Amino acid sequence: MSTAITREYTPGFYEGDRPKIVTSRFEYEDSHTLERFEATGGYEGLKAALAMGPEAMAGEVKASTLLGRGGAGFPAGVKWGFTPQGVWPRYLVVNGDESEPGTYKDRLLMERDPHQLIEGCLIACYAAGLSQCFLYVRGEMALAHERIAQALNDAYAAGYVGKNILGSDFGVDIVLHWGAGAYVVGEETALIESLEGERGMPRLKPPYFPAAVGLYGQPTIVNNVETLANLPFIAANGSAAFTAIGTETSPGTRMVAISGHVKRPGVYEIVNGSTTFRDIIYGDEFCQGIRDGNELKAFVPGGGSAPWFVADQLDIPFEGKEAGAAGSMLGSGAVMVMDHTTDIPEAALTLVRFYAHESCGKCVPCREGGTWLLRIVERICSGHGTDADLDQLLEVGQSICPGEMPHAASERLGLAAVPFPYKMTTICFVGPSAYASIHSPLTLFRDEFEAKVVPAPKRVSIPVAAG
Amino acid sequence: MSRLTDSNLAIAREIISRYPRKKSALIPLLHLTQEQNGYVTDEAMRHLAELLDITPAEVIGTATFYEMFKFEPVGTYVINVCQTLSCALLGAGNLMHHAEAKLGIKSGSTTEDGMFTLEAAECQAACTEAPTLQVNYRHRYRVTTDDFDQLVDDLRSGALSGEIPPHGTLGRNRQHIPADKFVGAPDPDDVTEGPAWIPVKVEST
């Protein structure tokens, strides 16, 4: 199935005896098949849920304190509880639109264990009274589409999905839905717009949660793929087995993709809350240090939107609150590592370009400000920037994220951390991400930017409007 | 043919039936028409508007928001080379320069024989396998310049035609919900009661 130049999964991917909740089947070549799934405890969680009843199942999820794995880290059980009493129908929308720079986990879960995701969807629908499930998969994931379509067809045929599941009065359809290439659709209200056939532009808030007003204006639970993939384990083994792993505030495991200048980049299921960045980047069972024995220069701890960390932050555990206090966030579980050879402005440019390109165009600060930031950084990187441009970046940023911007501490610069989060003038995080991805490198490595610019000529005042 | 063929129309109707409101089927149907024609034509968009009871302006409004939809003919193989951070750190820029030289075209254009379209792409969710590219949205990992040459040769020779369908085909299989298993997708306005398995009066929460 793979050609010579396709090297599917990194060696060492499932090495080590760490507890595995969502990647337990990844060692099998045929992990995506119904046969393998059933042979390895598949759909046992669903049976357990049906045996305990919807209320008890919802209670287990709440007790597990399963935090959403999409980026915001909101407890899934609490989110389900936001559905208004007595309003029907309610929907489940699965957010499989993984596209945050650096993030690579949901696609694996969909390609390698689609039945686990399907089982998770069924458990969620059963527990929260959701009468239809839409599995929204990013368009540019052809293999995931094929694997999920096959898995769904097999699961329907086997009686796991559709009417009267396993002979019970529980019946739900899971509809595989295809995205078509727009990062912003990962934002849950934009995802719903897209699922309604609209342009994927985030909705106004309030209402703050789709759980109250979502798909077609109905209560809608939007959960990330990895979040749902945890449910079969919780259903089958109970919340106590889940909370026994990880820390009290961050139980269970997390999938983390570590990419960039490390010896052994890969996606690893780590114990939540306690594993530090040093463990992940330098640990033997993980990335085994920086390539070629180089020095670590910086790393992005939580997907492209996150303010950068430097070596000073290596001993922070992979835990939301601690990362926040240190001036960044964990986001979607993506660490991008840069060694000392990295040209920081060029690296930042790729992220600014990403967010400017992915603006939906709704909010002015993001639509106009994001592109303005990009133009300036492009100019700097091409050698045509001036020192005034550096301050101008911060000025444009003030119109996107007013006030103090979070960043990491730096001993080298004598800089104290400004904790997360930032304020924003936009509806969603795309615009602020454009700014965050230039603000933090500029703050931590201003010298590298200054090295690329020339002194500014005297400013010419341009009137804003002819009158 | 720009309108959906009869067989695709049957598929379209099945897709539409899965959604409580028709317009939700728009993006899947745009994929379907792109699969049929290689790109999305004006006539196809008019046809979808008819099927979904919306205006063509609504169709084009949605369609142009999403990058996967092409409104002019593209190559049989669309090669997207990722340019975002993780790939950029590991040589995506060089790979793109090499690809341009190998194919003899600039990023954003199509070879004269209509075989290849080369595009710079954003993050492809394969960051640990950098640098990556996709051919018709099928990943290739840790691509060296030699790998790229081999890939192009294989695509040209047809060696990969079994694995990589022409541009527009998202999956080589499709979801199909058997009629006897289909719970149904009623319009939410027509639903007043909770699902059967939820005890009346007791909220699941």
Next chain:
Amino acid sequence: MSEEEDTVPSTDEPTEAVQEDAPQQEQGKDVPAEEIAEEVDAAEDTDSVETDVQGDAVDPGPVVDPNVVMVTLNGREVEARAGELVIAAAQRHDTYIPHFCYHPRMKSVGMCRQCLVEVDTGRGMQLQPSCMITVSPEMKIETESPTAKRAQEGMIELLLANHPLDCPVCDKGGECPLQDQAFSHGPGESRYIEEKRHYEKPIPISDLVLLDRERCILCDRCTRFADEVAGDKLIHFTQRGNETQVMTFPDEPFASYFSGNTVQICPVGALTAEPYRFKARPWDLAQEESTCTSCSVGCRVVVQSSRDEILRYQGVDSDPVNHGWLCDKGRFDFEAVNSELRISDPMVRTEAGLTPTKWSAALDAATRLIRESLEAGGPDSIGLLGGARGTNEDAFAWAQLADALGITHRDAQFGDGLPASILGLDRATIDDAANASTIVVLGVDVKEELPVLYLRLRDAVVEKRSKLVEFASIDTGLTRYATQSIRHQPGLQTEAIRDAADLLAGENVVVVVGRGNLAESADETMSALAALLAINPDAKVLPALRRGNVVGALSVGMAPADDAHDGLATLRAAADGKLELLILLGADPINDCPDSDLARRAIAGARRVISIDTHPSESTKLADVVLAAAAYGEKSGTTTNLEGRVSTVSDKVTTTGTARPDWMIAAELAIMLDIEGDIADVASVGDITAAIAAEVPGFAGVTPAALAADRNGVLVTAPTAPLPDATHHAGQRNSYDHRLVVGRKLYDRAIGTAMSHSIAKLAPGAGAHLHPLDIDVLGVAVGADVRLIGAKASAILPVVSNPGVARGVVWAPFNQAGGSIEDLIDASAAVTDVKIEVA
């Protein structure tokens, strides 16, 4: 109305009562007034202590009104309304918050982010778009704090980043919210030195509207209007992010009847209207508020002129009527007022034909014709038709003149509407209809005949306030929104109503009834209405009579006393040679009466014809004396809309040539005819307005003070009258024939449209619309000519395929170029059946 020629207020937002100046500008030019809603602010005395009848000395405390929310706005405590948006509450309290995308008649989208203010709801001050959050108790709002101001300045800077600096050549310059707010809330200079976005400069997106995408700031107003308000989703955002633009689908123009509204609400110069482009600068415009009389909805407008020429109408927000919107016909038919073809001087027929003359000579001639007629045949031999195109005062003056002369043959309609007695039913207002639990539409295509009423009804259904039940023979503009659209053969609506009785029961039912088919007798509609009222006697009726002031004219004295003297009877009498004189008061029966053959015979049969009109028509051309009438915008007075709302119309420009208002002509004739009494004594239009209030039942409240106090006007009542017996005569259709429906389109050959070149070209032209299966049966190609053969004539029309037409029905638009379907209509027949042959 004051005559002050102020700077033109921006009319893109509701203007209800209070106008106020918006932000002060730095460079000395007035800023368009953002006018705000201010209804009742009278709850100031709620803290008066109630008398305690029990005698207990307990202080009841202040009365708490659950609809009032106290908030702190820039340090001062003000009252807001529960559910009100912060931006609206602030504006009511004279605190202007800059904004572009927010529009009070549309849903908030929060796109421009310009209205960011600091809000504290107990969790500390946070920047929030004030168009998105509603007030809550004890909310603190800072609209001008340093943080808020920095954010507002930042948004202006970002909006201007890609906006071209072409204000000096932009039509919007001088009334541009972006320009004005750049001065009032902007940073003063731009730091943007990158290349701006470039697009092809203005591209036409319809026959009337052009789009300049470089100027567009993507506020979603036009696209939201097209979607939410008009339901014509023909313009849409396309592309994404920084490349987002507004566009139509290729080759599918923004052909909405309401497209002009997008130009009015565009906060920059991105959308311009062909009829106004480059005609004037806003600071050269003077304006008067008025009421549109293009149809009987009575939308509130301002009439704007420069150098004594009307150049633009803009919609004004009247809450009970138009919500600020206009249809394109009403908006752009000012071109007819300026038409070179206007009748500028009176004319008298000589051997050389109609010859312009002096008023004294023309009035002499008219007086002579009247006297001769009275002598020859008495007052019963004079017919007076018309009045629906003028003001209440015009119609009243002529009715008074007719009364004084004893003229009995009179009517403001001529077989094109419904009997005047319909006004005596329990009448619904537009608001009643738009808030009814069930709206029943009987006959009329509201979108084609009364477009802004269509917007109100559509909104009621889309927002799920109302169910809509429609009875029609073809698809109408409302069909796609109808809960039930019941198709019936022409003439069988009474049966259809009886069969649908269960849909028509219940409380709060409003019937919108009009004349959907000019090829059948009005009796058929009235019979169906009677059947409906028999099923639901509590239903209210909104008469969808189309002509601008037909309700006013009928109310103030132009209604016929009985069937024997109504418009059709008058025409028949004339055709039979029984009339010595036919006076046409702004009436063109040859084009306006469905039975054009009868009208032609009537004008030929009347011994003398006097026409009082603004433009030459087929009827005026046959007159003996033509008196030049002042047009809309050239005369003041009042008008009455279909619900009975009397509001002002204003004169903005001097009359064309020596033309005079109709009322003045009536008064002059009264003097010359030696008539004693009020009509001969009027000195001004105000005298007539006062006389109407004094003499017309139900009009007592229509005083100058009342009209000046409320732009929404005064609702009058008509004396109640039972529905007259209406028997319906239509039978089943012969299966070899097609039954004819002739209905109105918005654009036809009526004077207001035909004389306005921008919209005249939008008339669809004649055609025989048939169901595709019927076309197959006939074996004729679409577009080929067919001959429609009726009982008295035949007509040749091209075939149009129209799946919205019921089988067995042929539908033809009324009064269109390229065919004369009107020849087939017989006013005395219940219905019109035609044979169709390949021509």
